Amino acid sequence: MLQYWLMKSEPDAFSIDDLKKQGASPWDGVRNYQARNFMKTMKVGDLVFFYHSSCQPAGIAGIAKVTRSAYPDFTCWDTKSAYYDPKSTKETPRWYMVDIDLVEKFSRIIPLSTLKQDPELANMLLVKKGSRLSVMPVQASEWQHILSSTRFYLTH
DNA sequence: GCCAACGTTGGC
DNA sequence: GCCAACGTTGGC
Numbered sequence: 001m002l003q004y005w006l007m008k009s010e011p012d013a014f015s016i017d018d019l020k021k022q023g024a025s026p027w028d029g030v031r032n033y034q035a036r037n038f039m040k041t042m043k044v045g046d047l048v049f050f051y052h053s054s055c056q057p058a059g060i061a062g063i064a065k066v067t068r069s070a071y072p073d074f075t076c077w078d079t080k081s082a083y084y085d086p087k088s089t090k091e092t093p094r095w096y097m098v099d100i101d102l103v104e105k106f107s108r109i110i111p112l113s114t115l116k117q118d119p120e121l122a123n124m125l126l127v128k129k130g131s132r133l134s135v136m137p138v139q140a141s142e143w144q145h146i147l148s149s150t151r152f153y154l155t156h
Numbered sequence: 157g158c159c160a161a162c163g164t165t166g167g168c
Numbered sequence: 169g170c171c172a173a174c175g176t177t178g179g180c
Contacts, residue, residue, distance in 0.1 A: 008166085032164095032175075054166055112167075130173040132165045 004138040005042065006049040006060070006126055007100070016050045016061040016105050024067045024101040027135075028075045029083045031095060035135035040070045042098050049138060049146075050102075051126075052109060059111040060146070068099035106154050110146065120145050 007027060009015070019025055030036055046066040052058060072093035076085040088094035116127045125136045 010166090034175090058167070132174060134165085 003043065003046045004048075004140060004143040005038070005046060006051050006136050006138050008051045008053040008134040010054045011052045012055070015052065016102065019050065019064060019100070019102045020105060024099050026097050026099050028073050028097045030073070030097065030134060031083065031085070032134065035133055036096055038135045038137060039096055039098050042066045042069060044069055047103070047143070048100055057109055057111040057113070059109040059114070060106065061109055062105040063103040064100040065103050066098050067101045070096040070098050073097040108154060110150050115146070118149070
C-alpha cells in the first residue's frame with residue numbers, strides 16, 4: 001500500500017534543486033527517533049512532499065519518491081560529520097535513512113501560510129502547533145487535496 | 157522513573 | 169535573533 005510523507009530540509013543545506021542535480025540521494029542526518037521510525041516504515045515507491053524549512057517562504061517545493069528503503073545512516077560513523085554519533089555502531093546502528101529521487105519540482109513553493117489557511121488541512125500534522133518533526137506521514141486525503149487545490153495555483 | 161537543565165527546531 | 173514547543177540527558 002502506497003504511503004505519503006512529508007520531509008523537511010533547509011534549502012541552504014539540501015534543496016529540491018540539489019536533489020534534481022544529484023538524482024537519487026540519501027536522506028541523511030535525521031537524529032530524531034520518531035522521524036527515524038517513520039523512515040523505517042517507508043517503502044520503495046512511497047511519495048514524499050519535499051518541504052523547504054527555515055527559509056522564505058517555507059513550504060512544499062515539490063514531490064519526491066522513495067527509491068531505497070531504510071538502511072543505516074553512514075554519516076553517524078564519520079567523525080568529521082556534523083551528524084557523527086559515537087553511540088551508533090556498525091553492529092547496532094542507531095540511525096537510518098532512505099534514498100529519495102525527484103518526481104516533480106513545483107513551479108512555485110506552496111507556502112506554509114497557504115496550507116494553514118485551508119480548513120481541510122486543519123488536522124494535518126504539519127500545521128499543528130509545535131510540530132517539529134522533520135519526517136511525518138501525510139494522509140492520502142490530505143495529499144490529494146493539496147495537489148488538486150494547488151494545481152491551478154501552480155500552473156498559472 | 158522523575159524532572160530540571162539544556163539543546164534543537166523552525167516560524168516569525 | 170527571538171522564543172515557544174519539543175526532545176534529550178543525566179543526577180538523584
